Amino acid sequence: MEPTSIQPTAVRTDLGAIFxxxxxxxxxxxxxxxxxxxxxxxxxxxxxxxxxxxLLDRFEQLQQKARLRTGKSFPIVKIQEAGLDxxxxxxxxxxxxxxSYVVDAASIATSRRRRRAKTDxxxxx
Numbered sequence: 001m002e003p004t005s006i007q008p009t010a011v012r013t014d015l016g017a018i019f020x021x022x023x024x025x026x027x028x029x030x031x032x033x034x035x036x037x038x039x040x041x042x043x044x045x046x047x048x049x050x051x052x053x054x055l056l057d058r059f060e061q062l063q064q065k066a067r068l069r070t071g072k073s074f075p076i077v078k079i080q081e082a083g084l085d086x087x088x089x090x091x092x093x094x095x096x097x098x099x100s101y102v103v104d105a106a107s108i109a110t111s112r113r114r115r116r117a118k119t120d121x122x123x124x125x
Contacts, residue, residue, distance in 0.1 A: 015074070017099075018062050022080040022089070025049060033062050037069030050085070052092055059098065081105045 015036040023030040031045045043062075047054040059076050066074050078093060079101045080086055086102050093100040 017077045018059075018066055018074050020059070020062070020076055020078045022055075022078060024080065024084050024086065024089070026084070029055065031055070031058055035062055035066045035069075036072070036074055037066055052089070055089075056096060075099060077101075079103060 015034065018033055018035045020031060020033045023032070027049045029047050029049050029051075031047060032042055033045075034042050045058055047058055063074060063076065066072075075098075077099045080089070080103070082102050082104055090100045090102045
C-alpha cells in the first residue's frame with residue numbers, strides 16, 4: 001500500500017464551530033460564515049441593518065445546514081469590528097448564547113504590501 005500524502009490547506013476544514021464575521025453599515029449587515037462540512041467555501045448573506053431577529057434567524061439557518069451536512073450541532077462564534085452598533089449587538093448576541101468578539105480594526109492583520117506607500121506617481125492625481 002502506498003503512503004498517502006496530506007496536502008496543507010489554506011483554511012482549516014475540521015471546524016468545531018460555525019465562524020461568522022459581521023460587516024455593519026446603517027442599512028445592511030453583511031454576514032460572512034465558514035461552516036463545518038462546507039469545505040473551504042465561505043458563504044455571504046445580507047440582512048437589514050438593525051434587524052437582530054433576522055440576524056438570529058440567519059444564524060439558526062447556518063446551524064441547521066451544518067447539522068444536515070454533518071449530523072452534528074455546532075455553536076456560532078462571531079467576530080466584528082468595534083464601531084457602528086458593535087457593542088450593543090455583542091451584548092444581544094451573548095444574551096442569546098452566541099460567543100461574540102468585538103475587535104479593534106487596527107488589531108486585524110492585513111497584508112503589509114497593501115499598506116505600503118506608493119513610491120511612483122501612478123495613482124496620485
